Amino acid sequence: MQTALRTSLSETELASRSNFAPHARVVREERPVHTSGLPLSIRGLRKSFGDNEVLRGIDLHIPAGQFVAIVGKSGCGKSTLLRLIAGLEKIDAGSISFGQDIQPEDIRVMFQEPRLLPWARVLANVEVGLGRDRASKDAHARAEKALTEVGLADKRDQWPSLLSGGQKQRVALARALVSRPRVLAFDEPLGALDALTRISMQRLLERVWRDQGFTAILVTHDVSEAVALADRVLVIEDGRIAHDVVVNAGRPRQRGSAELAGLEGSILSHLLSADDRT
Amino acid sequence: MSLIDSISLPRSIRLPRVDGLIQWILPLAVIAIWQIACVTGFVPTRVLPAPSDVALAGWKLLLSGELVRNIWVSFWRASVGFLIGGSIGFAFGLANGLSQLSAKLTDTTLQMVRNVPHLALIPLVILWFGIDESAKLFLVALGVFFPIYLNTLHGIRTVDPQLIEMGRIYGMTDGELFRRVIFPGALPSIFVGIRFALGIMWLTLIVAETIAASSGLGYMAMQAREFMLIDVVVLSILIYALLGKLADSASRLLERATLAWHPAFQKR
Secondary structure, X not given: OOOOOOOOOOHHHHHHHHHHOOOOOOOOOOOOOOOOOOOEEEEEEEEEEOOEEEEEEEEEEEOOOOEEEEEOOOOOOHHHHHHHHOOOOOOOEEEEEOOOOOOHHHEEEEOOOOOOOOOOOHHHHHHXXXXXXXXXXXXXXXXXXXXXXXXXXXXOOOOHHHOOHHHHHHHHHHHHHOOOOOEEEEEOOOOOOOHHHHHHHHHHHHHHHHHHOOEEEXXXXXXXXXXXXXXXXXXXXXXXXXXXXXXXOOOOOXXXXXXXXXXXXXXXXXXXXXXXXX | OHHHHHXXXXXXXXXXXXXXXXXXXXXXXXXXXXXXXXXXOOOOOOOOOOHHHHHHHHHHHHHHOHHHHHHHHHHHHHHHHHHHHHHHHHHHHHHHHHOHHHHHHHHHHHHHHHOOOHHHHHHHHHHHHOOOHXXXXXXXXXXXXXXXXXXXXXXXXXXXXXXXXXXXHOOOOHHHHHHHHHHHHHHHHHHHHHHHHHHHHHHHHHHHHHHOOOOOHHHHHHHHHHOOOHHHHHHHHHHHHHHHHHHHHHHHHHHHHHOOOOHHHOOO
């Protein structure tokens, strides 16, 4: 399973990376050919809110179908980066490209809050995710299929307020998946869940990602979650990518393995050493 | 689980029936004590007639057709005034909740008008409309306008912005966003407005009918006072109480039907 290949990068990419992240290990992992995901190229991305410069030049290439985790201290700009990728904020400078023209349904976001409509039953909430296909004849069938994928087919006629936190988040996942997105952005999707629910949700996320092959971008403050799920972990400090770490463990990931624990430790020490410097 | 189910099952069947009765225990007890106080002469009938006398007066008026006619007139005034004032209030609430421009344009003015007690306008309204139907409708509509306006506005402004962002991400058009996110989100607050408005509706109508009218419950009460028919006066007051309760129950029923998703309506 450990098939990560180190391939040579284009000169411009190398040049732009070495400018700001001298320690970054630049690696591109080979993904299965059948991926439905889109590749992602980010060049010189900057974003400020008022006088506060949140992102100070991000250059990043994500191959199609890769699972990337973005970690960093709060306020480092990781959520902003995700919101820019998802098109929720305007770009100040630089570019984000997906290598082709995309439809709104191709990119989906899942937030820390489930953001379900409390006045719509579970199935209707999932149908919201179909976007412009909401009115189509197979909307019900597609929504039901997505619900089955997250294991909640029996809750289709339930009100969201009667679901547990983990179930709500699974409905939100079904809503994000129902349009078969090619890029799925997760903004701390498991941050509000208890430890056990978190682990089972992580397994679910890994499974649907492997089944559907979308490109996954996960923002999290939990380093162990990042190494448990991602092919690659980006550490963001002060609006820049400070480290780019490859996780070469087999899938499905074995939680608590020495390999993952070692990686987690080294990423944590990066984060903490940045703390010491300031 | 099965043990708990078997215990709670009969209780869940019995409870609603008991609940329906519990709320009537107090009014019935009050009437009973009232009747006893009158019959024993503790309360002179010049001060307060016995409930049986009030019922008798009601029966006579019912037979003469006067009661039904007056109730109908008052009911008509209340509902038409409510519909007119409520729709205008709802429309302004929507406009000012959805459009910054509209809010800037009209909100300050509306807030100024709101602080004038609408019953203070009665002399002016009589000068404008006489003691015509339009005078009563105008006052009821004006009274009903503000609670509905304020609560619609508040409801729309407090819809969770995260849900609106979600709707936009999933490609909802403005119309869909309103229909599927903003309006359902504002509905609980709109219902609060409706229930406030129903109270104000009756209050306004009673005052207007007592001061200037030639039909209706308020008029009936004032006429009875002229002839010292204290049982009819008390009857009118009781009918107001019943109608008020009826209006409140109707709005609750509507609330239950449209807010079935709300956690507050999911018990039982």
